[in-house]
Amino acid sequence: MTDFSQSLALIAAEELLTVVGLVLLLCAAWMGDKASRMISIVAVAALVACAFIAAPALCGGLMGPERVAFMGQYTADAFAAFAKLLIYASGIASLIVAPRFFGQVGAMRAEYPILILFAVLGMNMMVSATDFLTLYIGLELNSLAAYVLASFLRNDERSAEAGLKYFVLGALASGIILFGMSLTYGFTGSTNFTAVALAMDGTLATGALFGLIFVLAGLAFKISAVPFHMWTPDVYEGAPTPVTTFFATAPKVAALALTMRVALGAFGTQVDAWQQIVIFVSLASIVVGALGAIGQSNIKRLLAYSSINNVGFLLIGLAAATQEGASAMLVYLAIYVAMSVAGFVVVLMLRDAEGRPVEVIADMAGLSRTRPALAWALAAVMFSLAGIPPLFGFWGKFVVFQAAVNADLIALAAIGIAASVIGAFYYLKVVKIVFFDEPANVVAESGESGVDALAHKVMLLIACLFISPLGYLLTPWLGELADKAAAALYFVG
Amino acid sequence: MIHIIAFYLFAVLLIASAVLVIMSRNPVHSVLWLILAFFNAAGLMVLVGAEFIAMLLVIVYVGAVAVLFLFVVMMLDIDFAELRAGFVKNFPLGILLAVVLLAELVLGFGAYRAGTLKLGEADGTAATIAGRSNIESIGALLYGEYLFLFEAAGLVLLVAMIGAIVLTHRERTDTRGQNVSKQNKRRAEDATVNVKPEVGKGVTL
Numbered sequence: 001m002t003d004f005s006q007s008l009a010l011i012a013a014e015e016l017l018t019v020v021g022l023v024l025l026l027c028a029a030w031m032g033d034k035a036s037r038m039i040s041i042v043a044v045a046a047l048v049a050c051a052f053i054a055a056p057a058l059c060g061g062l063m064g065p066e067r068v069a070f071m072g073q074y075t076a077d078a079f080a081a082f083a084k085l086l087i088y089a090s091g092i093a094s095l096i097v098a099p100r101f102f103g104q105v106g107a108m109r110a111e112y113p114i115l116i117l118f119a120v121l122g123m124n125m126m127v128s129a130t131d132f133l134t135l136y137i138g139l140e141l142n143s144l145a146a147y148v149l150a151s152f153l154r155n156d157e158r159s160a161e162a163g164l165k166y167f168v169l170g171a172l173a174s175g176i177i178l179f180g181m182s183l184t185y186g187f188t189g190s191t192n193f194t195a196v197a198l199a200m201d202g203t204l205a206t207g208a209l210f211g212l213i214f215v216l217a218g219l220a221f222k223i224s225a226v227p228f229h230m231w232t233p234d235v236y237e238g239a240p241t242p243v244t245t246f247f248a249t250a251p252k253v254a255a256l257a258l259t260m261r262v263a264l265g266a267f268g269t270q271v272d273a274w275q276q277i278v279i280f281v282s283l284a285s286i287v288v289g290a291l292g293a294i295g296q297s298n299i300k301r302l303l304a305y306s307s308i309n310n311v312g313f314l315l316i317g318l319a320a321a322t323q324e325g326a327s328a329m330l331v332y333l334a335i336y337v338a339m340s341v342a343g344f345v346v347v348l349m350l351r352d353a354e355g356r357p358v359e360v361i362a363d364m365a366g367l368s369r370t371r372p373a374l375a376w377a378l379a380a381v382m383f384s385l386a387g388i389p390p391l392f393g394f395w396g397k398f399v400v401f402q403a404a405v406n407a408d409l410i411a412l413a414a415i416g417i418a419a420s421v422i423g424a425f426y427y428l429k430v431v432k433i434v435f436f437d438e439p440a441n442v443v444a445e446s447g448e449s450g451v452d453a454l455a456h457k458v459m460l461l462i463a464c465l466f467i468s469p470l471g472y473l474l475t476p477w478l479g480e481l482a483d484k485a486a487a488a489l490y491f492v493g
Numbered sequence: 494m495i496h497i498i499a500f501y502l503f504a505v506l507l508i509a510s511a512v513l514v515i516m517s518r519n520p521v522h523s524v525l526w527l528i529l530a531f532f533n534a535a536g537l538m539v540l541v542g543a544e545f546i547a548m549l550l551v552i553v554y555v556g557a558v559a560v561l562f563l564f565v566v567m568m569l570d571i572d573f574a575e576l577r578a579g580f581v582k583n584f585p586l587g588i589l590l591a592v593v594l595l596a597e598l599v600l601g602f603g604a605y606r607a608g609t610l611k612l613g614e615a616d617g618t619a620a621t622i623a624g625r626s627n628i629e630s631i632g633a634l635l636y637g638e639y640l641f642l643f644e645a646a647g648l649v650l651l652v653a654m655i656g657a658i659v660l661t662h663r664e665r666t667d668t669r670g671q672n673v674s675k676q677n678k679r680r681a682e683d684a685t686v687n688v689k690p691e692v693g694k695g696v697t698l
Contacts, residue, residue, distance in 0.1 A: 073639075163660075199613055205611060
């Protein structure tokens, strides 16, 4: 019998999440929806505790065989820790914003925090996966929880539609990934990333190439990259806004980290085979994301296209296929999470006089006169998403382009920069509506008070400070952490 | 010799019952033939030394899936005559698909036999332990090397269950359940009142 004590110590965060999730499930069953606030608080506490478990691995830049658990199926290195911290932060944000939103329609239920916890558990497995089986089970655990969360407002037609669409297309993508994995296994004889990379070295068998492409296509669906992006605007619009906040941040981080591990780890010896695909997907995502957003009248759809656009920029870092590129992607991801959280918290704070959420962009006209603080926050988010220099969003794009240029992908970087100008158009359009149009007087003049409203304001303040020019003070620290994480990703034992 | 006789027995019965599944007029008989087909497939699996799969076939397919089919067939009002009409109409398409699949199989096996298709070598982690049955080997793998993934797969099922309940469970308020303690606490004097109605006045209840 093998000794698992070391492995079990490495998956401490997963164990904690599982136990807390199961205990809270029992609490939910016995105490009902009255206990949902208490359950949310415990869930947030559990995620904070997990962050404290992950932080030392990142700060210490841990990597190597002593961080590998269960015979190579799971790796708790600095790279995984970086992604996990971002996932925990997104999870905490979407737990905090939920009670007020669901309370308004009387649909806050105790299962919401529990499903978020299990989704986070699945994402933990995804970012730590160094075996195709761990990858798949983590992905499914996350996706199943996500399908349910998308249709959480079951009396709302749009929410049900979002859940169903997400489920059908997500199941198709899972099938594509599984097919790719089976081909890869058949032609390399292993599901372990290191062993696959070793077996793929040299000339690539056609079957293995098919496997590689199917796996990457399925992952492109999960990160909603063009041409597998169709579901994103519908799901983001239909899902309850706290859930959309979650979708735009945590699963994106997890799926991108997973894509990095698969592309640079398992398929790391066949960079030529996938580099062109990633370049195409990245440019297509930038252009389609930017053009698609122009005609949108709903802010959640706009942010969905913006996330497609951002994934394109992130994939430029992957196309570079260097350690620098991986590090740049991680920096961008951290900034992207802050921008998305800030953007969606603003959307959540926009309510009309009866307390109903305001999602139509035209209704935000003249917001600067009625709610100046909110208008400035929205402007900061839009400028940051557009990558306009004094704001921190620029830094993310800058490091990614720098990595591409250093990897001799100058044409890619140039087209990317040119395409980001198209994106700037619709971001600036929102700013114009908010600041210069005649007030539509739809949004209620003053926000309500209370603990939940205060929590929204505090979160918005933190996220806005992060994406403001003050964020540049963090660049050395953030860059160092991302470098450590990227070094762990590139560690060859 | 007994091997070969058993193989042909199971194989012939399997194909015969499979044909009868689609040929029989009564859908309930179809399901019963399907169960027979599963049993024969299980027999074939035992012959090739995969007793774990044989057990799965009997327990999962016969025990659960086929019984479920039986329930569905008996509960749902399906017009089988209409379905069969569709079968005749789509028959050429079905044959075409079958031919394509067969061609793919022949091509694949041909390439593999000719040596142009080189598959990967298994690294041996999942090989049967020498001198043990394959049930023991699968158990050792699932609860040993793949313990983490096995438990995580359990969580996937749990999340699916939570999801089903979250999306479909509704607290019914319009039904009147029995409250036993309230019934027991009730006394005759709470339930009956003596009134003396005056003529032409009626009673207030």
